[in-house]
Amino acid sequence: MKSDIKLFENGKRLDGRRPDELRKIKIEVGVLHRAEGSCYLEWGDNKVLAAVYGPREAVPRHTQNPLRAIVNARYNMAAFSVDDRKRPGPDRRSREISKVISEALEYVILLEKFPRASIDVNIEVLDAEAGTRVAGLTAAAVALVDAGIPMKDIPVGCAAGKIEGKVVLDLGKEEDNYGDADLPIVISPRTNEILLLQMDGHLTPKEFDEALDLAIKGCHEVSKMQKEAIMKKFEKEAQ
Amino acid sequence: MTIIPSIKKDYLIKLAKNGKRVDGRKFDEFRNIEIEVGVVKKAEGSARVKIGNTQVITGIKMDVGEPYPDSPDSGVMSTAAELIPMASPDFEAGPPREDAIELARVVDRGIRESELIEVDKLCIEPGEKVWIVFIDIHILDYDGNLFDAASLASLAALMTAKVPAEQFELGEDYPLPLKEPPISCTSVKFNGVVVMDPSLDEEEIAEARLTVATDKNGDIRAMQKGLNGSFTVEEIKKVIKASTDNGKKIREQLYKSVGK
Amino acid sequence: MNLEKRTIVIPSQLLGDVKKDKAGSGTFIENGKIYSEVIGVLNRNKEYINVTPLKGRYNPNQNDFVIGIVMEAMQSSWLVDINAAYPALLHVNEVPWDVEFGETEKYLNHGDVVMAKVLSVDQEKKLNITLKDRNLYKVKGGNIIDVEPSKVPRIIGKKGSMISLLKKYTNCRIFVGQNGRIWIDGEDKGIKKVINTIELIQKESLSYGLTNKIENLLKNDAKDVQ
Numbered sequence: 001m002k003s004d005i006k007l008f009e010n011g012k013r014l015d016g017r018r019p020d021e022l023r024k025i026k027i028e029v030g031v032l033h034r035a036e037g038s039c040y041l042e043w044g045d046n047k048v049l050a051a052v053y054g055p056r057e058a059v060p061r062h063t064q065n066p067l068r069a070i071v072n073a074r075y076n077m078a079a080f081s082v083d084d085r086k087r088p089g090p091d092r093r094s095r096e097i098s099k100v101i102s103e104a105l106e107y108v109i110l111l112e113k114f115p116r117a118s119i120d121v122n123i124e125v126l127d128a129e130a131g132t133r134v135a136g137l138t139a140a141a142v143a144l145v146d147a148g149i150p151m152k153d154i155p156v157g158c159a160a161g162k163i164e165g166k167v168v169l170d171l172g173k174e175e176d177n178y179g180d181a182d183l184p185i186v187i188s189p190r191t192n193e194i195l196l197l198q199m200d201g202h203l204t205p206k207e208f209d210e211a212l213d214l215a216i217k218g219c220h221e222v223s224k225m226q227k228e229a230i231m232k233k234f235e236k237e238a239q
Numbered sequence: 240m241t242i243i244p245s246i247k248k249d250y251l252i253k254l255a256k257n258g259k260r261v262d263g264r265k266f267d268e269f270r271n272i273e274i275e276v277g278v279v280k281k282a283e284g285s286a287r288v289k290i291g292n293t294q295v296i297t298g299i300k301m302d303v304g305e306p307y308p309d310s311p312d313s314g315v316m317s318t319a320a321e322l323i324p325m326a327s328p329d330f331e332a333g334p335p336r337e338d339a340i341e342l343a344r345v346v347d348r349g350i351r352e353s354e355l356i357e358v359d360k361l362c363i364e365p366g367e368k369v370w371i372v373f374i375d376i377h378i379l380d381y382d383g384n385l386f387d388a389a390s391l392a393s394l395a396a397l398m399t400a401k402v403p404a405e406q407f408e409l410g411e412d413y414p415l416p417l418k419e420p421p422i423s424c425t426s427v428k429f430n431g432v433v434v435m436d437p438s439l440d441e442e443e444i445a446e447a448r449l450t451v452a453t454d455k456n457g458d459i460r461a462m463q464k465g466l467n468g469s470f471t472v473e474e475i476k477k478v479i480k481a482s483t484d485n486g487k488k489i490r491e492q493l494y495k496s497v498g499k
Numbered sequence: 500m501n502l503e504k505r506t507i508v509i510p511s512q513l514l515g516d517v518k519k520d521k522a523g524s525g526t527f528i529e530n531g532k533i534y535s536e537v538i539g540v541l542n543r544n545k546e547y548i549n550v551t552p553l554k555g556r557y558n559p560n561q562n563d564f565v566i567g568i569v570m571e572a573m574q575s576s577w578l579v580d581i582n583a584a585y586p587a588l589l590h591v592n593e594v595p596w597d598v599e600f601g602e603t604e605k606y607l608n609h610g611d612v613v614m615a616k617v618l619s620v621d622q623e624k625k626l627n628i629t630l631k632d633r634n635l636y637k638v639k640g641g642n643i644i645d646v647e648p649s650k651v652p653r654i655i656g657k658k659g660s661m662i663s664l665l666k667k668y669t670n671c672r673i674f675v676g677q678n679g680r681i682w683i684d685g686e687d688k689g690i691k692k693v694i695n696t697i698e699l700i701q702k703e704s705l706s707y708g709l710t711n712k713i714e715n716l717l718k719n720d721a722k723d724v725q
Binding site: 034038045050079080084088089 | 328
């Protein structure tokens with residue numbers, strides 16, 4: 001989508017950020033009473049809430065896997081979270097995002113420990129502003145740790161993109177709407193393995209390398225914040 | 240499904256016989272209420288309410304659309320509730336079940352019948368264009384008494400909502416025109432005892448439920464009896480009195496939190 | 500007393516190397532390195548590196564004492580919720596009564612509470628429990644609360660020190676299930692005190708000197724009542 005909006009002014013982006021700068025992120029762990037693990041996360045103007053139940057016996061029975069647990073991640077946008085009210089219920093976009101998030105989480109959770117069980121992850125977007133899927137997964141990862149689910153790593157997501165020919169980190173709303181490419185990824189920070197990758201727009205192979213590199217760097221920055229938030233909550237108990 | 244152990248039910252009943260509740264509250268006492276407004280930037284109005292550990296967010300979205308044929312000069316309001324899976328291990332994903340539908344409709348009636356929203360002031364072009372107000376209730380944490388939490392969150396969200404006129408080039412944004420809000424108070428009955436603002440345990444053994452919405456004059460604006468037990472006339476009158484008294488206190492807190 | 504600060508570790512945290520250490524519970528090995536798999540407390544036992552989880556579902560082990568809630572009475576068995584990832588099976592052969600085929604409902608029904616023992620856990624995590632033991636039975640009266648299964652050892656205390664304190668100062672009967680369920684019986688005041696104290700123990704489970712702190716609190720409470 002083209003427009004007259006200038007996304008770059010004096011090397012600074014619309015919201016004053018540098019090309020490799022993340023929006024402000026805030027992470028709170030264990031915010032719900034009923035859920036076994038939960039996380040509230042703000043990323044720029046995004047507000048997401050993630051909650052985990054499980055492992056518990058998978059229902060309906062025919063979805064059970066006798067060798068391992070299954071991961072049911074459900075990504076949903078609240079009706080009031082977007083500019084034009086969204087009709088409640090999963091649409092095709094939400095279902096696709098739910099699927100790629102489930103797959104990313106299945107890689108890091110030690111599923112063989114819980115045959116026939118399911119690990120249910122609920123991600124609600126309460127306020128949306130570009131990058132909700134990586135924000136959602138990042139919150140879900142923290143909620144899984146909070147629930148005591150055994151994992152081989154704490155996955156983390158971040159997106160990079162291209163605006164006005166320049167590769168930048170963490171697209172904001174206008175940049176997502178009027179930019180040239182969007183590349184959200186999720187990695188396993190311990191090994192740098194890519195667990196989720198989607199891309200739309202136009203990138204030359206060189207630009208892709210640059211964007212991927214930048215997104216991975218962003219992921220590590222956010223990973224640090226996840227771990228700090230987790231330690232903050234649990235170290236309080238050790239006072 | 241979460242099972243209620245029989246000894247727990249017996250324990251709650253035993254305490255109630257001695258005039259006590261598990262968390263030490265009086266029979267007509269509410270848990271701690273927290274109200275926070277303006278929590279969702281994208282919404283035209285929003286509020287987060289906690290009653291005890293029960294937590295609800297309501298968001299108000301507005302759009303321009305056609306009026307109902309039988310009220311061509313009135314704005315339209317629509318209420319929906321989502322009992323999302325994160326709020327309880329027993330909530331499943333999927334289309335709204337009757338609980339969600341009943342919840343939305345009871346909250347809707349409380350607002351509609353009290354004429355809280357001045358819908359005659361929401362007309363843009365008679366018979367053609369009116370403002371539509373969407374009230375979307377998102378239950379985040381279920382620990383008893385969704386009716387009052389949902390209703391209160393919806394009221395606080397409406398009372399801080401702005402009509403997005405600028406977005407539709409219909410002038411400047413202005414506050415949603417409202418009258419006085421009705422406050423809803425819910426009670427449940429188990430084993431002949433009636434308690435207000437049921438906790439999760441109390442709701443799980445409840446035989447009958449009664450929600451009463453009262454206005455600032457102490458008049459009744461909406462009522463709903465639920466579940467398959469019964470109330471005596473005497474009990475209903477007592478509940479109405481307690482609802483009016485608590486309604487007054489909650490109304491004060493509501494006004495304070497929306498900055499009135 | 501070991502006054503080292505308790506070390507909290509998170510999933511994926513590097514703890515050691517297979518060349519020098521042995522991977523204990525709560526850890527996994529990848530490329531010769533030992534990592535934590537859960538959020539928990541690090542403890543080394545000789546050359547074993549273990550992580551004790553701070554949160555998570557109850558993981559049943561054979562011979563665990565558990566408090567179960569009956570879900571369903573079937574023809575010759577009952578399905579019981581023991582707060583694990585899966586329901587447990589209680590077969591008619593594993594109860595002290597002589598139950599005729601199809602008469603299970605006469606003995607245990609939906610909502611009944613039982614003190615049971617874990618009989619077996621198989622590879623597919625199918626669980627069996629038993630009521631055939633001196634201390635096992637169907638529970639009557641009292642109240643039941645849920646706690647984090649990982650906090651159960653703290654609530655019991657070393658050699659039962661914490662739980663003995665609770666019983667002494669509240670005059671209540673208390674049974675703690677490994678599965679994070681606790682049954683309490685006594686006077687209303689006593690039950691309330693037990694519940695509040697257990698809440699405090701859960702909150703401060705990692706702090707040192709907790710047993711003494713709780714003892715002092717309970718002692719002072721008792722004095723006030725006098």
